[in-house]
Amino acid sequence: DRCKDIAKKAISTHDYSKAIRFLAKSNKLFHTTEADGLINLCEMNLKNKSSTSKPTGSNGAYKRTSTNKPAAEEVKEK
Numbered sequence: 029d030r031c032k033d034i035a036k037k038a039i040s041t042h043d044y045s046k047a048i049r050f051l052a053k054s055n056k057l058f059h060t061t062e063a064d065g066l067i068n069l070c071e072m073n074l075k076n077k078s079s080t081s082k083p084t085g086s087n088g089a090y091k092r093t094s095t096n097k098p099a100a101e102e103v104k105e106k
Contacts, residue, residue: 029054032063044070044077 031054038047047070051063 031057032060032066035063035066039066039070042073042077044074048074 031050035047035050035054038044038050048067051067051070054060055063055067
């Protein structure tokens, strides 16, 4: 039960990898259909998450854009 509780908390924070680990451990100790269902749910969420999240740019980092103004002019405008 403790492993399932930890897994449910991980699911609520969208940490599906952690949830799967604890659900698998729970199943090893005492197999339940509830844990099987939660594992399937987590696997589907991981699959959907990886297919929909596409990084922008080459490494997913944000790129600053310059204003091409000298620093003195930027200070005056603020």
